[in-house]
Amino acid sequence: MEDIDLTRYNFNYEIQYVQFMVELLKPYIEFQSFDTDEKKNNLAGESVPKKALRIFLKKENGIQESIDENGFIQFIQVDFSNIRHDMKVMYIDELKKEQKYKTEFDTITRGHLGRRGRSKPHNMSTAEYDKKLKYYGYNIERVSINHTEPLSQMSSYELKTRTLKLNVEKLEQIGKICFQNTKTIQDVLLFLNNVKDHYNFNQ
Numbered sequence: 152m153e154d155i156d157l158t159r160y161n162f163n164y165e166i167q168y169v170q171f172m173v174e175l176l177k178p179y180i181e182f183q184s185f186d187t188d189e190k191k192n193n194l195a196g197e198s199v200p201k202k203a204l205r206i207f208l209k210k211e212n213g214i215q216e217s218i219d220e221n222g223f224i225q226f227i228q229v230d231f232s233n234i235r236h237d238m239k240v241m242y243i244d245e246l247k248k249e250q251k252y253k254t255e256f257d258t259i260t261r262g263h264l265g266r267r268g269r270s271k272p273h274n275m276s277t278a279e280y281d282k283k284l285k286y287y288g289y290n291i292e293r294v295s296i297n298h299t300e301p302l303s304q305m306s307s308y309e310l311k312t313r314t315l316k317l318n319v320e321k322l323e324q325i326g327k328i329c330f331q332n333t334k335t336i337q338d339v340l341l342f343l344n345n346v347k348d349h350y351n352f353n354q
Contacts, residue, residue: 204347
């Protein structure tokens with residue numbers, strides 16, 4: 152979910168919102184549009200088949216469960232909201248853990264030296280100490296311009312915590328988009344109708 156590129160979509164347009172949601176939900180939901188035996192007239196006055204929509208909830212081991220619109224409403228307004236929340240909590244917890252480990256390393260390696268330097272703790276091997284120095288970027292000479300550090304100069308720790316923060320921010324953005332467009336049952340039904348009638352399943 153956090154890998155989706157939000158900049159690809161202009162959410163002022165309904166069809167782009169539909170495209171975004173179908174892509175976002177792919178790990179959890181599959182939509183299938185099909186022609187029914189009923190007919191309707193299109194804008195050109197031609198008789199064309201009326202479309203219908205099948206919705207499948209993806210489960211473990213490749214199992215898919217067919218659900219109706221009520222099942223989808225339950226999923227999008229309750230289950231999917233919980234999934235986003237759990238993912239956000241997971242990233243926040245991982246970020247806090249990384250920050251805690253760095254603080255602990257700084258504390259035991261600086262000791263009485265404060266910010267003037269650091270030394271290897273007696274109970275830590277040289278290999279582990281050097282590995283952590285490298286991970287936290289303490290063995291890297293930095294060249295920054297306008298206080299903006301290029302990714303190539305960031306330590307593994309900085310890259311990881313940056314990614315975690317970006318994931319949290321993106322999940323918050325996705326949550327706002329979903330709430331704005333699916334907060335009512337009518338919103339969800341409109342979305343399903345747009346998927347059925349206007350989404351290009353061949354793209």
